[in-house]
Amino acid sequence: MTSPVDPLAVGQKMVAVLDDGRRTGTYKLAVAVALLDLAVELAPADPDAKVPIDLDVLTVRVMEQYWGQLRPFEGQVLRQSSDGRSVILKALSNLRNAVAGHREIPLETAKLLAPDAYEFCVAAVKDNVVRYPLKLLQNVGTSARAEHFLYDEPWLDSATKRSIREHGNQIWLLPGVARSLSRLAPLLKPAFQLAWAQDVRGMNSFLADEPDVAQHLFGADRVSLTRPAEVLAAAYGPQCFYCASRIRRDRQVDHVLPWSRVGLDGLTNLVLACASCNSNKSNYVPAPGLVERALGRGRESLQELADGIDWPSQYGRVESAARGIYVTITTATPVWHERSRIEPLTRVDFVWPVDGR
Ligand SMILES: [Zn+2]
Incomplete structure (x- = not known):
């Protein structure tokens, strides 16, 4: 038996994720935004329903967010982590190179044009997403024991290809969470994108006075x-x-x-x-x-x-x-x-x- 989830409580915890100052990369933000988008699309008729999230679908949603962000801004691909290294960006850059010559196409078009490179990219990004940002998303602040308020999947702590398969390639949003996130998405998504743009500013010192970073990262003109x-x-x-x-x-x-x-x-x-x-x-x-x-x-x-x-x-x-x-x-x-x-x-x-x- 679980009591219905209070959307406000979920919202407060999501804001805590947002406020966590220890981010060294933007990947948790990308996973959070992907979950918000999926919660809208999967919003169950029963407000208290548990909702499964397919890990391949989640991976592609993360890829979609970074895909347009790879186009250069003032001649440079923006860093998305403090140290500038990124498995996710590297995998997506390789896919982008595989479809070089096609300007600013949607990710799904890249899938059609270069299916092998696309599958390779999905595998690499999924491995990284599951092992890091998805596992760590709910670890907020300094408490040793994180409260798992979105999903409770202890197997993520040591996920392998095999354990992913054994768990049906999915995680379950806890009862009521999908409905709560879908209701909060109009508020939370812009807040997460704002934090993301601020992080990117911090990771790319030449951007300090550049007002258009958020538009570059999230604007509709990412695709022609x-x-x-x-x-x-x-x-x-x-x-x-x-x-x-x-x-x-x-x-x-x-x-x-x-x-x-x-x-x-x-x-x-x-x-x-x-x-x-x-x-x-x-x-x-x-x-x-x-x-x-x-x-x-x-x-x-x-x-x-x-x-x-x-x-x-x-x-x-x-x-x-x-x-x-x-x-x-x-x-x-x-x-x-x-x-x-x-x-x-x-x-x-x-x-x-x-x-x-
Ligand atoms: Zn008109």
């Missing part, structure tokens, strides 16, 4: 969206997804579910938008009907369009993330309906999945 824009215009016409006006110049690509919230670059989450809708929508959660329309373009046709440019579609992830967002936000949360119409969420009245299956 030129090709999706062309495909969307060809398939759905050159008009704004939101106001239907014909876009004559300054065609922009908008993330339907805000990039800052879920970080999904898949074609399912992308639409063409005019500059004024795009800037007005900003980081707001979209009205459910807009997600429904984006998904309503159809799983198969989006996949086909995405395949044509070696781009991820991420239909399932967009669907899961949207469900997670709407089941966890409160009815008072402002959502964006159209330009200059931002209203509290009143109800979510569409049925998942919208694709007829």
